[in-house]
Amino acid sequence: MFPLLLQFLLFPFIASAASPASPSRSSYGLSYSIDCGGISNFTSNLNRQWLSDRYFTGGAIGTVAEPQHFTQPQERTLRFFPPNSFGKKSCYSIPVPPGRYYLRTFTVYDNYDSKMRNPSFDVSIEGTLVFSWRSPWPEAVARSGAYADLFFPAADGSADLCFYSIATDPPVVASIEIFQIDSLAYDAATAGSDFVLVNYGRLSCGSALFGPGFTNHSDLFGRVWQSDAEFRDPKVKVKALSSGGRKVLGGAHAPNYFPPQLYLTAVTVEQPGVGLEYLLQVDTRLDYMVWFHFAEIDSGINAAGKRVFDILINGKNVARIDIFKAVGGFAAFDWHYVAKNLTTSPLSLKLVPVVGKPVICGLENYAMVPLDLASLPGQASAMRALKESLRIPDRMGWNGDPCAPTTWDAWEGVTCHRTVEGLVITQLCRNKVLLGEHFALRDKLCGRQEVSSNFSYAKDE
Ligand SMILES: *[C@@H]1O[C@H](CO)[C@@H](O)[C@H](O)[C@H]1NC(C)=O
Ligand SMILES: *[C@@H]1O[C@H](CO)[C@@H](O)[C@H](O)[C@H]1NC(C)=O
Numbered sequence: 129m130f131p132l133l134l135q136f137l138l139f140p141f142i143a144s145a146a147s148p149a150s151p152s153r154s155s156y157g158l159s160y161s162i163d164c165g166g167i168s169n170f171t172s173n174l175n176r177q178w179l180s181d182r183y184f185t186g187g188a189i190g191t192v193a194e195p196q197h198f199t200q201p202q203e204r205t206l207r208f209f210p211p212n213s214f215g216k217k218s219c220y221s222i223p224v225p226p227g228r229y230y231l232r233t234f235t236v237y238d239n240y241d242s243k244m245r246n247p248s249f250d251v252s253i254e255g256t257l258v259f260s261w262r263s264p265w266p267e268a269v270a271r272s273g274a275y276a277d278l279f280f281p282a283a284d285g286s287a288d289l290c291f292y293s294i295a296t297d298p299p300v301v302a303s304i305e306i307f308q309i310d311s312l313a314y315d316a317a318t319a320g321s322d323f324v325l326v327n328y329g330r331l332s333c334g335s336a337l338f339g340p341g342f343t344n345h346s347d348l349f350g351r352v353w354q355s356d357a358e359f360r361d362p363k364v365k366v367k368a369l370s371s372g373g374r375k376v377l378g379g380a381h382a383p384n385y386f387p388p389q390l391y392l393t394a395v396t397v398e399q400p401g402v403g404l405e406y407l408l409q410v411d412t413r414l415d416y417m418v419w420f421h422f423a424e425i426d427s428g429i430n431a432a433g434k435r436v437f438d439i440l441i442n443g444k445n446v447a448r449i450d451i452f453k454a455v456g457g458f459a460a461f462d463w464h465y466v467a468k469n470l471t472t473s474p475l476s477l478k479l480v481p482v483v484g485k486p487v488i489c490g491l492e493n494y495a496m497v498p499l500d501l502a503s504l505p506g507q508a509s510a511m512r513a514l515k516e517s518l519r520i521p522d523r524m525g526w527n528g529d530p531c532a533p534t535t536w537d538a539w540e541g542v543t544c545h546r547t548v549e550g551l552v553i554t555q556l557c558r559n560k561v562l563l564g565e566h567f568a569l570r571d572k573l574c575g576r577q578e579v580s581s582n583f584s585y586a587k588d589e
């Protein structure tokens with residue numbers, strides 16, 4: 129139940145397209161765009177405010193080997209964390225009010241350190257392991273970088289994005305973007321929100337990539353939508369549909385605010401009687417939340433029963449869809465399903481015709497990664513206070529939560545143990561040299577009884 133080794137996510141938006149300059153509205157309350165390694169603020173050609181590098185616990189600045197290969201300034205600079213100087217665990221702690229957020233990172237190597245060796249490291253958000261980068265990276269990703277994104281809940285006033293060095297490799301990050309999203313988005317009301325939703329595919333059917341930071345299309349939550357072309361079964365001939373300038377109503381409202389652009393294009397099959405299949409790479413043993421986005425944008429389909437199809441997930445028939453019957457024409461219809469404990473990859477999503485040809489506007493697939501255990505409330509802040517007052521050196525890696533992710537043995541000198549209430553810090557409580565006269569902190573960290581018994585235990589040694 130502890131080690132969730134998510135393989136590297138293959139959704140690289142390799143070098144972004146040149147984009148027209150016009151303002152994009154892209155915030156739902158709070159948002160940050162941080163240019164890691166960047167030394168000045170700037171406004172992008174899409175009118176987005178980028179901040180110079182900030183909120184990091186340590187590390188150093190680097191620049192990709194071939195800056196001319198990257199269209200966006202924030203893609204050219206990076207921050208890296210050599211473990212010899214900054215410890216195994218380094219973080220960005222970004223101040224955010226409690227809520228739910230979209231996070232997008234850009235990671236690139238491009239031989240910034242002239243060592244010709246891309247690093248292995250893990251990444252966590254709020255103490256939950258989400259990405260595992262392992263050397264060697266795919267060639268295109270090492271050279272041009274890759275974006276990865278997810279939704280996460282933040283409970284404690286800061287979003288902790290942490291990096292854990294494998295062996296002695298320095299983790300790297302080139303940009304960090306955070307957008308606040310609705311606390312009820314993606315079915316939090318029934319599915320709950322005590323997990324991270326990691327993007328394993330967010331596709332717009334029959335269109336090119338769009339979204340804030342890449343095109344001038346807005347998306348209130350900052351989401352980027354990739355073209356579906358590479359994820360379809362190549363043996364099936366398809367036809368792209370467009371709403372022909374007509375508006376599609378009903379998608380852009382609380383809590384999900386799907387972008388209007390999503391419903392203006394769709395894909396259908398050329399031949400009647402043929403199904404439409406998408407294959408998405410997944411990591412097994414996790415649950416996945418799959419969203420389907422539909423709109424009837426063919427004005428010829430003007431009554432219920434004219435276009436009916438079934439949704440098959442890994443061969444299992446899970447729903448019958450009649451878009452017109454559900455919402456009428458030129459209106460958004462969204463449907464989602466949780467596929468539990470997947471045992472095979474890729475995930476097959478198939479639309480099988482019942483009447484007429486199936487049609488689809490968009491797809492999303494998220495791994496539902498359960499939040500890892502963290503230290504007891506108050507312990508992490510007490511530990512940070514202790515770190516300040518003891519002037520713990522950077523190389524001890526005392527950053528982020530002392531106990532989470534549970535698989536990272538990251539805070540040198542600190543050991544965490546599982547109890548019924550959560551994780552407690554034990555090793556430190558026994559260490560009279562480190563704790564010394566910090567009685568107030570000692571009480572907060574260890575509890576009076578624990579301290580006295582473990583301290584007397586320590587004295588007897
Ligand atoms: C960048 O912008 C932020 C927020 O507006 C401001 O606090 C900061 O001083 C600016 N930094 C630089 C280097 O101009
Ligand atoms: C985005 O740019 C294109 C091309 O310049 C323009 O046609 C379109 O209206 C713009 N869209 C928005 C939302 O500004």
Ligand SMILES: *[C@@H]1O[C@H](CO)[C@@H](O)[C@H](O)[C@H]1NC(C)=O
Nearest residue numbers: 412413414415468469470471
């Ligand atoms: C998931 O499936 C695997 C293989 O079928 C099984 O061993 C495991 O117990 C399942 N886990 C859960 C949580 O159902």
Ligand SMILES: *[C@@H]1O[C@H](CO)[C@@H](O)[C@H](O)[C@H]1NC(C)=O
Nearest residue numbers: 545552554555578581582585
């Ligand atoms: C405290 O020390 C005692 C031994 O004296 C040990 O049994 C107990 O598990 C320790 N408590 C914790 C939280 O480690």
